[in-house]
Amino acid sequence: MICPCMKVSKEDIAQAIEDGASNFKDIKKKTKIVTKCGKCKNRAQCLIRELFAEKDMIEERDEGVCLGCQGDFFEPKDQEIPLSSEKTRLSLEAKSEKKKKKDKEKKKDKEKKEKKDKKKLKKKEAKKQEEDCKKCRKQKEENKKIEKKQKKNSGKKKDSKD
Secondary structure (H helix, E strand, O other): OOEOOOOEOHHHHHHHHHOOOOOHHHHHHHHOOOOOOOOOHHHHHHHHHHHHHHOOOEEEOOOOOOHHHOOOOEEEOOOOOOOOHHHHHHHHHHHHHHHHHHHHHHHHHHHHHHHHHHHHHHHHHHHHHHHHHHHHHHHHHHHHHHHHHHHHHHHHHHHHHO
16 A cells, blocks of 8 residues: 555556556546645655656666655656655755754753743742741740740749748
8 A cells, every 4th residue: 555545556556657647746636645644755756656667658867766765766758757856855854954943942942941840849949938937936936925924824823832
């Protein structure tokens, strides 16, 4: 299966060529290949070029790899052959660069967010510690007051016993 999305096989593409398709666009119209997700495009172009070569519709230039495998393997014979390998390569490189840039920006944003979250957490902890400290001071003050009252009361009790 060359295009699983549209269920297009090698035989379907060969039949489209037999029916008169002379370029990628014609085959795409007849078979609906590369019309859904597009992941099969390079595979399809490779196969189409091979089938055109078999039908003597294009000439092989020299040994190398086909378009889908990152090279321009065939020279057209009066037919429009889809996208040159150079355009494809440049397009893939541009997409790769964009993805790298986007990933880098995401990483920076994530680091910024983590830094911001750390600062918030530190502030929150400091505030909590300060509040705990205030509570401690308050509790100590209350304890001192209670001790003073107890001392006063215990002193009064001693006076009243005497």
